[in-house]
Amino acid sequence: MRRDDLIQHTSAPPLLEIRDLSLDFGTPRGRVRALRNVSLDVPAAQVVGIVGESGSGKSTLAYTVMGLLSENADVTSGSILFEGKDLLKIPARARRSLLGDRLSMVFQDPMTALNPVRTIENQMIDIQHHGQGSRSEKRARAVDMLHRVGIPDPKNRLGAYPHQFSGGMRQRVCIAMALLVKPALLVADEPTTALDATLEVQIIHLLKDLQTEIGCSILFVSHHLGAVAELCDRVAVMYAGEVVEQGAVRDIFHNPAHPYTRALLECDPGRIKKSTRTLPTIPGEVPSLLGSTKGCIFRTRCPQAFNRCVQEDPVEYRIGVDQVARCHLLGDERLVPA
Amino acid sequence: MVRVEIIRPEPNDAVATGTFLRQLRKNRLGVLGALLVVLVFVSAFFAPLIITHDPIKIMVGPRLAPPSLDFLLGTDQLGRDTFSRVIMGGRIPLLVAFASLGSALAVGVVLGLIAGFGPRWLDNLLLLVFDTIRSFPGIIFALAIIALVGPSLASIIFVIAMTSVPIYARVLRTQAQGLLSSEYIAAERSMGAGTARILGVHVLPNVIGPLLILVSMDVPAVIAWEAGLSFLGMGVRPPTPDWGAVLNDGYSYINQTPWLVIGSGIPIVLATLGFTFLGEALRDIFDPKLRKDL
Amino acid sequence: MTALLRVEDLRVRFRTMGPLKALATGTKAPFIDAVCGVSFEIRKGETLALVGESGSGKSTIARTIIGLQRAVSGSICFDGQEIEELSGTERKPYLRRMAMMFQDPVGSLSPRLTVRSLLTEPFRIHGIKRRDAGGEAERLLRLVGLPADFARRYPHQLSGGQARRIGIARALALNPDLIIADEPTAGLDVSVQGEVLNLLARLQDELGMAILIITHNLNVVRHMTDRMAIMYLGRFIEVGSTERIFDQPRHPYTEALLAANPEPDPDAVLNRIELKGEVPSLLRRPSGCEFHTRCRYAQDLCSRVFPEPSTNPNDAEHNFRCHFPLKGEIVSGLMLSHPVSVGTERS
Numbered sequence: 001m002r003r004d005d006l007i008q009h010t011s012a013p014p015l016l017e018i019r020d021l022s023l024d025f026g027t028p029r030g031r032v033r034a035l036r037n038v039s040l041d042v043p044a045a046q047v048v049g050i051v052g053e054s055g056s057g058k059s060t061l062a063y064t065v066m067g068l069l070s071e072n073a074d075v076t077s078g079s080i081l082f083e084g085k086d087l088l089k090i091p092a093r094a095r096r097s098l099l100g101d102r103l104s105m106v107f108q109d110p111m112t113a114l115n116p117v118r119t120i121e122n123q124m125i126d127i128q129h130h131g132q133g134s135r136s137e138k139r140a141r142a143v144d145m146l147h148r149v150g151i152p153d154p155k156n157r158l159g160a161y162p163h164q165f166s167g168g169m170r171q172r173v174c175i176a177m178a179l180l181v182k183p184a185l186l187v188a189d190e191p192t193t194a195l196d197a198t199l200e201v202q203i204i205h206l207l208k209d210l211q212t213e214i215g216c217s218i219l220f221v222s223h224h225l226g227a228v229a230e231l232c233d234r235v236a237v238m239y240a241g242e243v244v245e246q247g248a249v250r251d252i253f254h255n256p257a258h259p260y261t262r263a264l265l266e267c268d269p270g271r272i273k274k275s276t277r278t279l280p281t282i283p284g285e286v287p288s289l290l291g292s293t294k295g296c297i298f299r300t301r302c303p304q305a306f307n308r309c310v311q312e313d314p315v316e317y318r319i320g321v322d323q324v325a326r327c328h329l330l331g332d333e334r335l336v337p338a
Numbered sequence: 339m340v341r342v343e344i345i346r347p348e349p350n351d352a353v354a355t356g357t358f359l360r361q362l363r364k365n366r367l368g369v370l371g372a373l374l375v376v377l378v379f380v381s382a383f384f385a386p387l388i389i390t391h392d393p394i395k396i397m398v399g400p401r402l403a404p405p406s407l408d409f410l411l412g413t414d415q416l417g418r419d420t421f422s423r424v425i426m427g428g429r430i431p432l433l434v435a436f437a438s439l440g441s442a443l444a445v446g447v448v449l450g451l452i453a454g455f456g457p458r459w460l461d462n463l464l465l466l467v468f469d470t471i472r473s474f475p476g477i478i479f480a481l482a483i484i485a486l487v488g489p490s491l492a493s494i495i496f497v498i499a500m501t502s503v504p505i506y507a508r509v510l511r512t513q514a515q516g517l518l519s520s521e522y523i524a525a526e527r528s529m530g531a532g533t534a535r536i537l538g539v540h541v542l543p544n545v546i547g548p549l550l551i552l553v554s555m556d557v558p559a560v561i562a563w564e565a566g567l568s569f570l571g572m573g574v575r576p577p578t579p580d581w582g583a584v585l586n587d588g589y590s591y592i593n594q595t596p597w598l599v600i601g602s603g604i605p606i607v608l609a610t611l612g613f614t615f616l617g618e619a620l621r622d623i624f625d626p627k628l629r630k631d632l
Numbered sequence: 633m634t635a636l637l638r639v640e641d642l643r644v645r646f647r648t649m650g651p652l653k654a655l656a657t658g659t660k661a662p663f664i665d666a667v668c669g670v671s672f673e674i675r676k677g678e679t680l681a682l683v684g685e686s687g688s689g690k691s692t693i694a695r696t697i698i699g700l701q702r703a704v705s706g707s708i709c710f711d712g713q714e715i716e717e718l719s720g721t722e723r724k725p726y727l728r729r730m731a732m733m734f735q736d737p738v739g740s741l742s743p744r745l746t747v748r749s750l751l752t753e754p755f756r757i758h759g760i761k762r763r764d765a766g767g768e769a770e771r772l773l774r775l776v777g778l779p780a781d782f783a784r785r786y787p788h789q790l791s792g793g794q795a796r797r798i799g800i801a802r803a804l805a806l807n808p809d810l811i812i813a814d815e816p817t818a819g820l821d822v823s824v825q826g827e828v829l830n831l832l833a834r835l836q837d838e839l840g841m842a843i844l845i846i847t848h849n850l851n852v853v854r855h856m857t858d859r860m861a862i863m864y865l866g867r868f869i870e871v872g873s874t875e876r877i878f879d880q881p882r883h884p885y886t887e888a889l890l891a892a893n894p895e896p897d898p899d900a901v902l903n904r905i906e907l908k909g910e911v912p913s914l915l916r917r918p919s920g921c922e923f924h925t926r927c928r929y930a931q932d933l934c935s936r937v938f939p940e941p942s943t944n945p946n947d948a949e950h951n952f953r954c955h956f957p958l959k960g961e962i963v964s965g966l967m968l969s970h971p972v973s974v975g976t977e978r979s
Contacts (some may be wrong), residue, residue: 053821196685197892225896279826530727
């Protein structure tokens with residue numbers, strides 16, 4: 001595993017390369033700096049997880065990659081290189097031809113992600129509009145894909161409408177549609193949040209199996225640490241619009257370097273083995289992102305904050321081979337800035 | 339009434355500036371609308387103080403005279419002062435608009451709440467009644483009623499209220515039904531709140547906003563209706579001054595002077611625009627979901 | 633010790649089609665039973681959790697207790713008084729003694745009211761004249777650890793965690809004997825979930841009310857409930873003390889639920905038990921044991937015979953409905969031994 005990561009880093013360029021991305025939302029009350037200096041790589045054939053709480057900007061990042069942002073969003077700096085092309089610079093037409101072909105997405109709510117008045121068959125054939133082949137070939141591919149995501153009796157179910165499927169089945173249909181075009185990158189925005197716990201397990205296993213089978217990369221956005229630990233190869237932890245720490249999944253979960261990552265891991269109820277009357281929490285609130293921010297964004301809630309945290313933005317410090325974190329505490333040690 | 343949000347744009351702020359300009363433009367229209375509405379109201383309310391001549395007194399000046407210092411908008415075919423007639427003539431359209439829409443709103447709210455929160459059969463019955471009323475073409479319905487009860491202010495108010503009630507009731511019913519299943523209504527009921535309290539305190543304030551916007555946008559239509567019916571001779575009787583009646587007179591003498599049409603047309607246009615702008619601004623500010631653009 | 637709330641053989645039914653359509657299509661029973669013969673009791677000051685996935689009927693039970701839903705049969709006794717049959721006004725004095733917190737923290741607060749009006753709403757509803765409504769609101773805000781200036785805010789100006797605290801404060805306004813908390817952590821971030829549960833636990837220690845928690849997440853309630861009941865398709869399939877169930881789950885469904893929120897550790901991934909399929913529709917309840925369609929230990933008998941409740945020989949309070957209950961000890965989410973290892977599951 002570790003060796004694979006190393007090879008990935010030294011040889012081929014990553015499939016998706018987000019560099020110094022900053023994004024603002026214009027609101028009546030001012031500019032909300034929703035993403036600040038986000039850098040993230042998605043290597044080919046790997047699953048990269050983005051974890052964070054609400055307001056951390058994880059979904060905004062996914063939507064930026066897909067180009068699905070609302071009108072008031074404004075990318076102020078940075079680039080998103082996908083297969084060598086900057087998604088923020090290429091013309092809209094070229095970008096559209098990438099979507100639903102090399103790039104596809106699974107949304108949070110399977111209840112609203114499908115068109116309610118068209119059959120699954122029509123929607124699954126339409127999504128292959130980039131591909132060649134006759135309608136019947138496309139239909140056969142759709143049946144095959146439905147079978148692979150575990151829809152029983154796919155031939156007959158193809159003519160059904162979305163409302164005739166249950167929530168879990170609908171999310172399977174969404175995944176089938178997203179993978180039908182054999183994308184290089186699948187962006188999954190909280191695909192299990194709207195589902196029950198026992199279905200979440202199924203969907204995670206399904207994504208893992210299909211990913212190894214098809215060989216695509218997945219950008220998996222979730223607030224559920226357990227799901228990320230289970231599915232992902234690499235993890236980026238986001239807080240208030242910044243990636244505070246990223247690295248290989250084992251490093252992050254076994255050896256978290258950033259105080260926020262540590263606090264977040266401590267809070268997860270799955271971690272608490274003993275019966276206790278008081279659960280760990282992160283005191284304080286996510287700071288407002290209105291206007292400019294100076295210093296470490298986590299300092300108001302950080303138990304280890306000191307003077308430098310107020311004055312200076314922390315840079316990325318490299319810990320070990322494949323783990324970076326933005327925290328001044330790491331700078332005092334022998335570590336070198338990345 | 340109109341809340342104008344002043345947003346200070348930041349430098350180098352292309353997107354936010356765009357939103358800001360758009361909002362400002364929209365709200366400018368709203369401010370203009372509010373000013374026009376206030377103007378119309380003030381002139382109608384203080385009409386007796388503003389007028390220069392008795393609006394129904396015949397032969398205060400020459401017939402069909404062009405505007406002069408004495409007769410600001412000229413005189414009509416009976417030598418009455420057009421300016422005074424137009425100023426006084428604003429009272430009736432406004433009265434009609436507020437009486438008819440006010441009563442329609444009151445009845446519509448009650449019926450809408452009954453339909454939305456009452457038993458299923460009552461809901462169905464009320465919907466049937468609403469649809470029956472709405473299925474008549476408006477103008478034919480109005481002519482039929484006026485033919486039955488005779489032309490008068492009361493019948494105009496009645497007709498307009500009649501045709502507006504189903505629309506308001508339906509809007510309110512749909513909104514109320516959406517709220518019925520919301521969690522905070524369940525929370526109130528779980529605390530033991532009675533139906534009256536739930537409807538009055540928790541439902542009505544949340545549904546009345548869109549309805550008031552709808553009403554404010556209906557005002558110009560009603561002014562036009564009233565003017566139209568008076569123009570057809572179905573409204574107020576002469577010699578009562580009224581925008582529609584003056585317009586009708588002007589229409590008859592358009593070959594001799596344009597001033598009657600201009601004098602009565604401009605206030606109708608201004609009032610209509612004023613209420614429309616105001617209504618749209620209210621809609622944009624209080625209920626972004628109803629916005630047609632965006 | 634007497635029960636504060638006793639629910640016996642509760643059955644709640646929803647109509648699936650109108651009577652005319654049922655007649656036309658020849659459907660004999662156009663109903664689904666969302667809650668199917670459920671009995672339990674809550675003692676004073678105790679915490680009980682109802683656990684299950686969506687559609688298991690857990691929220692319906694709560695809504696029936698509070699009077700938002702009518703039962704077809706069964707009884708609900710609150711402090712010795714049958715309340716199921718009571719009409720709105722007769723029920724009101726009992727509603728004063730229980731309070732429900734709904735799932736959506738912000739959505740369960742009336743949007744046009746200030747926090748101050750929201751907090752004093754229970755007093756107004758029950759006609760309790762308090763001279764100092766502002767002081768009362770302040771006291772409640774202090775109780776849930778919010779500053780007094782929150783009284784002027786509107787629900788949309790609150791974060792999820794703050795709105796949840798307001799919900800708790802409102803529930804506590806009349807000093808109830810019972811609080812029903814429907815998914816108290818729904819829609820909250822992990823860092824805030826702990827805060828809300830800690831607050832509930834602290835307030836229970838201080839004020840001594842009983843709490844009925846409704847949730848789908850077993851691990852979240854582990855630290856604050858005394859007893860728990862696991863629901864599947866409107867029935868209890870396992871009831872017992874929280875400690876006992878966490879140590880020794882007897883029903884395979886409980887086992888799967890326990891494993892559904894594992895430790896976030898990339899090396900422990902094998903512990904998650906994947907259940908086959910989905911919760912069946914209430915329209916078509918499976919024959920025999922209703923869980924057999926998804927059970928990895930299911931045998932022939934399970935699809936034919938409906939299991940009667942059995943009792944743990946070591947613990948009379950621990951009941952479960954399973955023909956082949958699990959016996960092993962759970963070690964980090966993985967069963968060590970089982971009477972029948974059918975091995976249908978993926979490895």
